[in-house]
Amino acid sequence: MKKIYIACIIVLIAFITLRSNFSIINKVDNGKNTPQSVQTSGYREIAGNIQTGETLFDIFRKYKLDVNELFKMREASADLHRLRDLYPNRPYKIVLDEREQINSFTYWINDDTILSIRNTNEGFCAEKIAVQYEKRIEYIGGTIKDNLSASLENENGGLLLALQLSDIFAWDIDFTTDIRKNDAYKIAVEGFYLDGKFRKYGDIIAAEFINNGETFLAYRYEIDGKADYYNEEGKSMRKALLKAPLNYRRISSFFSKGRKHPILKIYRPHRGVDYAAPGGTPVSVAGDGKVVFAGNKGQYGKLVIVKHRNGYKTYYGHLSRIAKGIRTGRHAEQGQIIGYVGSTGLATGPHLHYEMRVNDKPVNPLSIKIPRGKSVPGKMMADFIQLKKEVNTQFALNKSTSFALARNSTLPDSK
Numbered sequence: 001m002k003k004i005y006i007a008c009i010i011v012l013i014a015f016i017t018l019r020s021n022f023s024i025i026n027k028v029d030n031g032k033n034t035p036q037s038v039q040t041s042g043y044r045e046i047a048g049n050i051q052t053g054e055t056l057f058d059i060f061r062k063y064k065l066d067v068n069e070l071f072k073m074r075e076a077s078a079d080l081h082r083l084r085d086l087y088p089n090r091p092y093k094i095v096l097d098e099r100e101q102i103n104s105f106t107y108w109i110n111d112d113t114i115l116s117i118r119n120t121n122e123g124f125c126a127e128k129i130a131v132q133y134e135k136r137i138e139y140i141g142g143t144i145k146d147n148l149s150a151s152l153e154n155e156n157g158g159l160l161l162a163l164q165l166s167d168i169f170a171w172d173i174d175f176t177t178d179i180r181k182n183d184a185y186k187i188a189v190e191g192f193y194l195d196g197k198f199r200k201y202g203d204i205i206a207a208e209f210i211n212n213g214e215t216f217l218a219y220r221y222e223i224d225g226k227a228d229y230y231n232e233e234g235k236s237m238r239k240a241l242l243k244a245p246l247n248y249r250r251i252s253s254f255f256s257k258g259r260k261h262p263i264l265k266i267y268r269p270h271r272g273v274d275y276a277a278p279g280g281t282p283v284s285v286a287g288d289g290k291v292v293f294a295g296n297k298g299q300y301g302k303l304v305i306v307k308h309r310n311g312y313k314t315y316y317g318h319l320s321r322i323a324k325g326i327r328t329g330r331h332a333e334q335g336q337i338i339g340y341v342g343s344t345g346l347a348t349g350p351h352l353h354y355e356m357r358v359n360d361k362p363v364n365p366l367s368i369k370i371p372r373g374k375s376v377p378g379k380m381m382a383d384f385i386q387l388k389k390e391v392n393t394q395f396a397l398n399k400s401t402s403f404a405l406a407r408n409s410t411l412p413d414s415k
Protein backbone atom coordinates (compact mmCIF):
# COMPACT_ATOMS: atom_id res chain seq x y z
CA MET A 1 0.00 0.00 0.00
CA LYS A 2 2.68 2.48 0.92
CA LYS A 3 6.20 2.69 -0.35
CA ILE A 4 7.78 6.03 0.30
CA TYR A 5 7.47 6.86 3.93
CA ILE A 6 10.34 9.28 3.97
CA ALA A 7 8.18 11.71 2.07
CA CYS A 8 5.62 11.59 4.80
CA ILE A 9 7.96 12.93 7.45
CA ILE A 10 6.93 16.33 8.51
CA VAL A 11 8.85 19.11 6.98
CA LEU A 12 8.13 22.13 9.03
CA ILE A 13 6.85 24.55 7.24
CA ALA A 14 6.27 28.24 6.63
CA PHE A 15 2.95 30.00 6.77
CA ILE A 16 0.36 30.98 4.24
CA THR A 17 -2.35 33.46 4.61
CA LEU A 18 -4.46 36.04 3.03
CA ARG A 19 -2.79 39.34 2.55
CA SER A 20 -2.56 42.20 4.94
CA ASN A 21 -5.41 44.34 3.65
CA PHE A 22 -7.48 43.07 6.51
CA SER A 23 -5.59 45.46 8.73
CA ILE A 24 -8.20 48.09 7.99
CA ILE A 25 -10.28 46.66 10.79
CA ASN A 26 -7.81 47.64 13.42
CA LYS A 27 -7.25 51.07 12.01
CA VAL A 28 -10.92 51.81 11.96
CA ASP A 29 -11.49 50.75 15.53
CA ASN A 30 -8.64 52.60 17.09
CA GLY A 31 -10.15 56.06 17.39
CA LYS A 32 -12.10 55.17 20.52
CA ASN A 33 -9.32 54.31 22.91
CA THR A 34 -8.70 57.59 24.66
CA PRO A 35 -11.46 58.81 26.94
CA GLN A 36 -12.95 62.04 25.75
CA SER A 37 -14.74 64.69 27.69
CA VAL A 38 -17.04 66.86 25.57
CA GLN A 39 -19.11 69.77 26.81
CA THR A 40 -22.37 70.73 25.10
CA SER A 41 -25.01 73.14 26.44
CA GLY A 42 -24.34 72.48 30.11
CA TYR A 43 -24.18 68.72 29.62
CA ARG A 44 -20.84 66.99 29.79
CA GLU A 45 -19.90 63.72 28.12
CA ILE A 46 -17.27 61.22 29.21
CA ALA A 47 -16.64 58.53 26.63
CA GLY A 48 -13.99 55.90 26.10
CA ASN A 49 -13.25 52.22 26.16
CA ILE A 50 -13.08 50.17 29.33
CA GLN A 51 -9.41 49.57 30.10
CA THR A 52 -8.03 46.22 31.24
CA GLY A 53 -8.77 45.82 34.95
CA GLU A 54 -10.83 49.00 35.05
CA THR A 55 -14.17 49.06 36.88
CA LEU A 56 -16.98 51.57 36.67
CA PHE A 57 -16.07 52.50 40.23
CA ASP A 58 -12.56 53.42 39.01
CA ILE A 59 -14.07 55.59 36.30
CA PHE A 60 -16.35 57.34 38.80
CA ARG A 61 -13.42 58.09 41.07
CA LYS A 62 -11.23 59.24 38.21
CA TYR A 63 -13.81 61.82 37.07
CA LYS A 64 -14.92 62.64 40.63
CA LEU A 65 -18.48 61.52 40.00
CA ASP A 66 -21.08 60.81 42.64
CA VAL A 67 -20.54 57.20 43.73
CA ASN A 68 -24.05 57.08 45.26
CA GLU A 69 -25.39 57.40 41.74
CA LEU A 70 -23.30 54.40 40.71
CA PHE A 71 -24.93 52.27 43.41
CA LYS A 72 -28.37 53.33 42.16
CA MET A 73 -27.35 52.52 38.58
CA ARG A 74 -26.13 49.10 39.65
CA GLU A 75 -29.46 48.37 41.25
CA ALA A 76 -31.42 49.57 38.23
CA SER A 77 -29.50 47.36 35.82
CA ALA A 78 -29.04 44.32 38.09
CA ASP A 79 -31.59 42.22 36.19
CA LEU A 80 -30.24 43.17 32.78
CA HIS A 81 -26.49 43.31 33.13
CA ARG A 82 -24.22 43.39 36.17
CA LEU A 83 -22.25 46.62 36.13
CA ARG A 84 -19.44 44.83 37.92
CA ASP A 85 -18.88 42.78 34.77
CA LEU A 86 -17.56 45.30 32.29
CA TYR A 87 -15.17 43.95 29.68
CA PRO A 88 -12.00 45.63 28.42
CA ASN A 89 -12.16 47.46 25.08
CA ARG A 90 -15.93 47.84 25.25
CA PRO A 91 -17.03 51.45 24.61
CA TYR A 92 -18.95 53.39 27.24
CA LYS A 93 -20.38 56.88 27.54
CA ILE A 94 -21.46 58.86 30.58
CA VAL A 95 -23.53 62.02 30.12
CA LEU A 96 -23.61 64.47 33.05
CA ASP A 97 -26.16 67.23 33.48
CA GLU A 98 -25.46 70.85 34.54
CA ARG A 99 -25.27 69.78 38.18
CA GLU A 100 -22.67 67.11 37.33
CA GLN A 101 -25.21 64.39 38.09
CA ILE A 102 -25.51 61.29 35.87
CA ASN A 103 -27.95 61.91 33.06
CA SER A 104 -27.28 58.69 31.21
CA PHE A 105 -24.82 55.83 30.94
CA THR A 106 -24.36 53.63 27.88
CA TYR A 107 -22.16 50.57 27.55
CA TRP A 108 -21.63 48.12 24.70
CA ILE A 109 -22.40 44.66 26.09
CA ASN A 110 -21.40 43.18 22.73
CA ASP A 111 -21.30 44.22 19.08
CA ASP A 112 -25.07 44.07 18.79
CA THR A 113 -26.40 45.17 22.19
CA ILE A 114 -26.08 48.39 24.19
CA LEU A 115 -26.93 48.74 27.85
CA SER A 116 -28.58 52.11 28.41
CA ILE A 117 -29.25 53.56 31.88
CA ARG A 118 -31.09 56.86 32.05
CA ASN A 119 -31.86 59.10 34.99
CA THR A 120 -35.60 59.76 34.91
CA ASN A 121 -38.07 61.36 37.28
CA GLU A 122 -38.62 57.91 38.79
CA GLY A 123 -34.93 57.27 39.27
CA PHE A 124 -32.57 55.25 37.11
CA CYS A 125 -34.08 53.18 34.37
CA ALA A 126 -32.11 50.52 32.50
CA GLU A 127 -32.77 48.85 29.16
CA LYS A 128 -30.99 46.85 26.52
CA ILE A 129 -31.04 48.32 23.06
CA ALA A 130 -30.28 46.45 19.84
CA VAL A 131 -27.63 48.27 17.81
CA GLN A 132 -29.02 49.61 14.54
CA TYR A 133 -26.20 49.37 12.05
CA GLU A 134 -26.13 50.91 8.66
CA LYS A 135 -25.24 48.18 6.21
CA ARG A 136 -23.00 48.89 3.24
CA ILE A 137 -21.45 46.56 0.73
CA GLU A 138 -17.67 46.55 0.82
CA TYR A 139 -15.51 45.43 -2.05
CA ILE A 140 -12.12 44.22 -0.95
CA GLY A 141 -9.51 41.96 -2.39
CA GLY A 142 -5.90 41.02 -2.52
CA THR A 143 -3.36 38.44 -3.45
CA ILE A 144 -1.93 35.62 -1.40
CA LYS A 145 1.59 36.15 -0.12
CA ASP A 146 3.44 33.71 2.02
CA ASN A 147 4.08 34.24 5.68
CA LEU A 148 0.91 36.17 6.35
CA SER A 149 -0.86 33.93 8.79
CA ALA A 150 0.94 35.49 11.71
CA SER A 151 -0.39 38.97 10.98
CA LEU A 152 -3.84 37.70 10.11
CA GLU A 153 -4.25 35.78 13.32
CA ASN A 154 -4.00 38.99 15.29
CA GLU A 155 -6.86 40.56 13.42
CA ASN A 156 -10.11 38.93 14.38
CA GLY A 157 -12.23 40.45 11.67
CA GLY A 158 -9.72 39.45 9.03
CA LEU A 159 -9.48 35.91 10.25
CA LEU A 160 -13.26 35.57 10.29
CA LEU A 161 -13.39 36.78 6.69
CA ALA A 162 -10.69 34.29 5.69
CA LEU A 163 -12.60 31.48 7.40
CA GLN A 164 -15.83 32.50 5.66
CA LEU A 165 -13.96 32.48 2.37
CA SER A 166 -12.50 29.03 3.04
CA ASP A 167 -15.96 27.70 3.95
CA ILE A 168 -17.49 28.99 0.72
CA PHE A 169 -14.88 27.31 -1.49
CA ALA A 170 -14.25 24.22 0.66
CA TRP A 171 -15.64 21.93 -2.06
CA ASP A 172 -13.32 23.33 -4.72
CA ILE A 173 -10.13 24.53 -3.11
CA ASP A 174 -7.88 22.85 -0.57
CA PHE A 175 -6.95 25.87 1.53
CA THR A 176 -4.49 23.89 3.62
CA THR A 177 -2.15 22.63 0.92
CA ASP A 178 -3.17 24.07 -2.42
CA ILE A 179 -2.87 27.83 -1.96
CA ARG A 180 -0.22 29.34 -4.21
CA LYS A 181 1.65 32.57 -4.08
CA ASN A 182 -0.24 35.12 -6.22
CA ASP A 183 -3.55 33.37 -5.83
CA ALA A 184 -6.02 36.26 -5.74
CA TYR A 185 -9.39 36.97 -4.24
CA LYS A 186 -12.13 39.58 -4.44
CA ILE A 187 -14.85 39.78 -1.85
CA ALA A 188 -18.12 41.68 -1.67
CA VAL A 189 -19.01 41.67 2.00
CA GLU A 190 -21.50 43.38 4.28
CA GLY A 191 -19.88 46.15 6.29
CA PHE A 192 -21.72 47.31 9.38
CA TYR A 193 -21.40 51.01 10.16
CA LEU A 194 -22.41 53.13 13.09
CA ASP A 195 -22.33 56.92 12.97
CA GLY A 196 -20.46 56.65 9.69
CA LYS A 197 -17.73 54.49 11.19
CA PHE A 198 -16.99 50.93 10.16
CA ARG A 199 -17.65 48.48 12.99
CA LYS A 200 -17.54 44.93 11.64
CA TYR A 201 -18.04 42.62 8.71
CA GLY A 202 -21.18 40.60 8.13
CA ASP A 203 -21.81 37.93 5.52
CA ILE A 204 -19.85 37.61 2.31
CA ILE A 205 -22.23 38.51 -0.56
CA ALA A 206 -20.01 37.19 -3.31
CA ALA A 207 -16.44 36.10 -3.75
CA GLU A 208 -13.97 35.31 -6.46
CA PHE A 209 -10.93 33.19 -5.81
CA ILE A 210 -8.23 32.50 -8.37
CA ASN A 211 -6.39 29.37 -7.32
CA ASN A 212 -3.42 28.28 -9.41
CA GLY A 213 -4.85 30.04 -12.45
CA GLU A 214 -8.36 28.66 -12.09
CA THR A 215 -11.16 31.11 -11.22
CA PHE A 216 -13.95 30.22 -8.81
CA LEU A 217 -16.94 32.45 -8.19
CA ALA A 218 -19.63 32.21 -5.53
CA TYR A 219 -22.73 34.32 -4.89
CA ARG A 220 -24.82 34.32 -1.77
CA TYR A 221 -28.47 33.74 -2.60
CA GLU A 222 -31.51 33.13 -0.44
CA ILE A 223 -33.98 30.41 -1.36
CA ASP A 224 -37.00 29.77 0.88
CA GLY A 225 -35.41 31.84 3.63
CA LYS A 226 -32.16 29.88 3.54
CA ALA A 227 -29.05 31.64 2.26
CA ASP A 228 -26.36 29.62 0.53
CA TYR A 229 -23.68 30.10 -2.11
CA TYR A 230 -24.09 29.37 -5.80
CA ASN A 231 -21.64 29.45 -8.67
CA GLU A 232 -21.94 31.45 -11.89
CA GLU A 233 -24.39 28.98 -13.37
CA GLY A 234 -26.55 29.15 -10.26
CA LYS A 235 -25.45 25.71 -9.07
CA SER A 236 -24.85 25.16 -5.35
CA MET A 237 -21.21 25.40 -4.28
CA ARG A 238 -21.86 22.31 -2.18
CA LYS A 239 -20.79 18.87 -3.32
CA ALA A 240 -21.09 15.44 -1.80
CA LEU A 241 -17.39 15.50 -0.89
CA LEU A 242 -15.14 18.29 0.33
CA LYS A 243 -11.96 19.01 -1.61
CA ALA A 244 -9.77 17.92 1.30
CA PRO A 245 -10.07 16.06 4.61
CA LEU A 246 -8.12 18.71 6.48
CA ASN A 247 -10.44 21.67 6.87
CA TYR A 248 -9.01 25.18 7.00
CA ARG A 249 -11.49 26.38 9.62
CA ARG A 250 -10.99 23.34 11.85
CA ILE A 251 -7.24 23.60 11.57
CA SER A 252 -7.21 27.34 12.17
CA SER A 253 -9.15 27.06 15.38
CA PHE A 254 -6.94 24.15 16.46
CA PHE A 255 -3.75 26.11 15.85
CA SER A 256 -5.07 29.37 17.23
CA LYS A 257 -4.65 27.92 20.71
CA GLY A 258 -1.08 29.11 21.03
CA ARG A 259 0.33 26.83 18.36
CA LYS A 260 2.01 27.92 15.18
CA HIS A 261 -0.13 27.54 12.10
CA PRO A 262 1.84 25.39 9.68
CA ILE A 263 1.58 25.05 5.95
CA LEU A 264 0.62 21.48 5.41
CA LYS A 265 2.19 19.42 2.64
CA ILE A 266 0.73 16.83 0.39
CA TYR A 267 2.43 13.72 -1.03
CA ARG A 268 1.26 11.04 -3.41
CA PRO A 269 3.61 8.10 -3.02
CA HIS A 270 0.91 5.48 -3.69
CA ARG A 271 -2.76 5.18 -4.50
CA GLY A 272 -3.78 7.33 -1.58
CA VAL A 273 -2.79 10.86 -0.68
CA ASP A 274 -0.61 11.73 2.31
CA TYR A 275 -1.07 15.01 4.15
CA ALA A 276 1.92 15.80 6.33
CA ALA A 277 0.57 17.62 9.33
CA PRO A 278 1.50 17.95 13.00
CA GLY A 279 0.20 15.19 15.24
CA GLY A 280 -3.18 16.08 16.67
CA THR A 281 -4.35 18.12 13.67
CA PRO A 282 -8.12 17.53 13.36
CA VAL A 283 -9.30 15.42 10.42
CA SER A 284 -12.71 16.16 8.91
CA VAL A 285 -14.86 13.65 7.09
CA ALA A 286 -15.16 14.64 3.42
CA GLY A 287 -18.85 13.95 3.08
CA ASP A 288 -22.01 12.72 4.79
CA GLY A 289 -21.96 8.98 5.20
CA LYS A 290 -21.95 5.93 7.41
CA VAL A 291 -18.89 4.84 9.35
CA VAL A 292 -18.19 1.30 8.13
CA PHE A 293 -14.89 0.85 9.99
CA ALA A 294 -13.29 2.58 12.98
CA GLY A 295 -10.36 0.85 14.65
CA ASN A 296 -6.91 -0.63 14.05
CA LYS A 297 -6.07 -2.15 10.71
CA GLY A 298 -2.47 -3.31 10.01
CA GLN A 299 -0.33 -0.79 8.19
CA TYR A 300 -3.14 1.79 8.27
CA GLY A 301 -2.88 1.98 12.05
CA LYS A 302 -5.94 3.67 13.48
CA LEU A 303 -8.30 3.87 10.53
CA VAL A 304 -11.77 5.24 9.81
CA ILE A 305 -13.64 4.26 6.66
CA VAL A 306 -16.78 6.16 5.71
CA LYS A 307 -19.23 4.98 3.07
CA HIS A 308 -20.95 7.73 1.09
CA ARG A 309 -23.67 7.71 -1.53
CA ASN A 310 -23.11 6.48 -5.07
CA GLY A 311 -20.52 3.88 -4.11
CA TYR A 312 -17.94 6.30 -2.69
CA LYS A 313 -15.80 5.40 0.31
CA THR A 314 -13.14 7.50 2.03
CA TYR A 315 -10.30 6.17 4.21
CA TYR A 316 -8.48 8.09 6.95
CA GLY A 317 -5.37 6.28 8.21
CA HIS A 318 -2.51 6.59 10.75
CA LEU A 319 -4.78 8.55 13.13
CA SER A 320 -3.41 9.23 16.59
CA ARG A 321 -6.93 8.77 17.83
CA ILE A 322 -10.45 8.42 16.57
CA ALA A 323 -12.92 11.12 17.60
CA LYS A 324 -15.57 10.43 20.21
CA GLY A 325 -18.77 9.01 18.82
CA ILE A 326 -17.12 7.74 15.62
CA ARG A 327 -18.01 4.05 15.64
CA THR A 328 -18.97 1.47 13.04
CA GLY A 329 -22.57 2.02 12.04
CA ARG A 330 -22.71 5.65 13.09
CA HIS A 331 -23.61 8.47 10.74
CA ALA A 332 -20.95 11.08 10.03
CA GLU A 333 -21.73 14.53 8.74
CA GLN A 334 -19.66 16.37 6.15
CA GLY A 335 -16.92 18.38 7.85
CA GLN A 336 -17.33 16.63 11.21
CA ILE A 337 -14.07 15.78 13.00
CA ILE A 338 -13.57 12.01 12.78
CA GLY A 339 -10.08 11.79 14.24
CA TYR A 340 -6.67 13.38 14.64
CA VAL A 341 -3.47 13.11 12.62
CA GLY A 342 -0.94 10.64 14.00
CA SER A 343 1.59 8.03 12.96
CA THR A 344 -0.03 4.77 14.00
CA GLY A 345 0.53 1.73 11.78
CA LEU A 346 3.31 1.83 9.22
CA ALA A 347 4.31 5.48 9.21
CA THR A 348 7.61 7.18 9.97
CA GLY A 349 6.07 10.51 10.94
CA PRO A 350 2.67 12.03 11.61
CA HIS A 351 0.54 12.28 8.48
CA LEU A 352 -2.96 11.56 7.31
CA HIS A 353 -3.31 8.78 4.79
CA TYR A 354 -6.36 9.66 2.70
CA GLU A 355 -7.81 7.27 0.21
CA MET A 356 -10.93 7.33 -1.92
CA ARG A 357 -12.64 4.42 -3.60
CA VAL A 358 -15.55 4.21 -6.01
CA ASN A 359 -17.23 0.80 -5.93
CA ASP A 360 -14.12 -0.41 -4.08
CA LYS A 361 -11.84 0.71 -6.89
CA PRO A 362 -9.21 3.25 -5.76
CA VAL A 363 -9.49 6.67 -7.41
CA ASN A 364 -7.35 9.78 -7.13
CA PRO A 365 -9.12 12.09 -4.68
CA LEU A 366 -7.20 15.07 -6.06
CA SER A 367 -8.50 14.78 -9.59
CA ILE A 368 -11.91 13.18 -9.19
CA LYS A 369 -14.80 15.39 -10.36
CA ILE A 370 -17.70 15.51 -7.93
CA PRO A 371 -20.95 16.99 -9.26
CA ARG A 372 -22.49 20.00 -7.56
CA GLY A 373 -25.71 19.93 -5.59
CA LYS A 374 -29.00 21.68 -6.30
CA SER A 375 -29.44 24.73 -8.54
CA VAL A 376 -31.25 28.01 -8.13
CA PRO A 377 -34.86 27.19 -9.19
CA GLY A 378 -35.81 28.32 -12.69
CA LYS A 379 -38.34 30.90 -11.55
CA MET A 380 -35.65 32.65 -9.44
CA MET A 381 -32.91 32.47 -12.04
CA ALA A 382 -33.57 35.90 -13.54
CA ASP A 383 -33.27 37.44 -10.09
CA PHE A 384 -30.09 35.51 -9.38
CA ILE A 385 -28.56 36.60 -12.70
CA GLN A 386 -29.37 40.23 -11.86
CA LEU A 387 -27.53 39.95 -8.55
CA LYS A 388 -24.63 38.25 -10.25
CA LYS A 389 -24.39 41.03 -12.85
CA GLU A 390 -24.28 43.74 -10.20
CA VAL A 391 -21.48 42.01 -8.32
CA ASN A 392 -19.54 41.18 -11.48
CA THR A 393 -19.68 44.83 -12.56
CA GLN A 394 -18.15 45.87 -9.24
CA PHE A 395 -15.55 43.12 -9.37
CA ALA A 396 -14.59 44.18 -12.90
CA LEU A 397 -14.16 47.79 -11.77
CA ASN A 398 -11.78 46.79 -9.03
CA LYS A 399 -8.50 45.04 -9.56
CA SER A 400 -7.82 42.85 -6.56
CA THR A 401 -4.35 44.28 -6.07
CA SER A 402 -5.45 47.88 -6.15
CA PHE A 403 -8.71 48.12 -4.27
CA ALA A 404 -7.72 46.51 -1.06
CA LEU A 405 -8.19 49.66 0.97
CA ALA A 406 -10.88 51.34 -1.10
CA ARG A 407 -13.64 50.70 1.37
CA ASN A 408 -16.72 51.47 -0.62
CA SER A 409 -16.56 52.84 -4.06
CA THR A 410 -20.10 54.20 -4.16
CA LEU A 411 -20.42 55.84 -0.75
CA PRO A 412 -18.39 58.67 0.76
CA ASP A 413 -15.31 57.64 2.66
CA SER A 414 -16.20 57.24 6.30
CA LYS A 415 -12.81 57.96 7.81
Ligand SMILES: [Zn+2]
Pocket residue numbers: 002270272273274352353354
Ligand atom coordinates in the same frame (compact mmCIF):
# COMPACT_ATOMS: atom_id res chain seq x y z
ZN1 LIG B 1 -0.27 7.08 2.75
